[in-house]
Amino acid sequence: MADGAARQPGVFDQAFLTGVEGVTELTFVRHGEQLVNDARQGPVGEWIDPPLSERGVQQARLVGERFSTDMVDVVYASPLKRAFDTGYQIARHHRLQPIVIDDLREVEVFRDVPAGERVQDFLGHDLLAGIHERMLRERKWDVYPYSESSFGFRKRTVNAIEAIIAANEGKRVVVACHGGVINAYVAHIIGTEMDMFFRPAHTSVSVVYAGNGGVRALQSLNDVTHLLVAEGALSW
DSSP, X not given: OOTTOOOOOOHHHHHHTXXXXXXXXXXXXXXXXXXXXXXXXXXXXXXXXXXXXXXXHHHHHHHHHHTTTSOOOEEEEOSSHHHHHHHHHHHGGXXXXXXXXXXXXXXXXXXXXXXXXXXXXXXXXXXXXHHXXXXXXXXXXXXXXXXXXXXXXXXXHHHHHHHHHHHSTTOEEEEEXXXXXXXXXXXXXXXXXXXXXXXXXXXXXXXXXXXXXXXXXXXXXXXXXXXXXTTEEOOO
């Protein structure tokens, strides 16, 4: 190589998108902790879209501050309150508004159970316990009856994220969404059939690079360094 000549990307640069031009940096941020208060003991319709808890508000503020001095071109968010409000805390530092994409919403477990019913009453204790045991082993949304399918969920989330990539070539994009969504897309690019192969912490940051020719490369997973602050750890 002649002195001063730029180094040409090698095979691993091309595979993992290092030193390659036109790469889109896709940063996934899981929402902050949601307000639970035993809501899952109540009717299904009451626990689909909870707001952030007090702790979750603090987590969202901290992840927003983490990105406050970084370049962010655009922020996308799920329509669910906990994800949108987390995305807003990032977007506001850049005078942006989160762009809502409906297909970034969380997997719809028990969506076909009547909204006024409690899951444990509708399914029965024994069936519910058996479903939970299966999920521990199989980690597939298909174990849940009356729910969105694994295939349908992955199809809508991957399509939504690929559309975001197509619209933002070479940009730094933040996607505020849900643990299931992050798992679905990362599982798609690394080739695992499990729907939940890891548990993203609240406001954890995971980064994927997207390049030309459909190349996708996982860069980091489940980073929560912004929560390890002097006021006390706020992870999980």
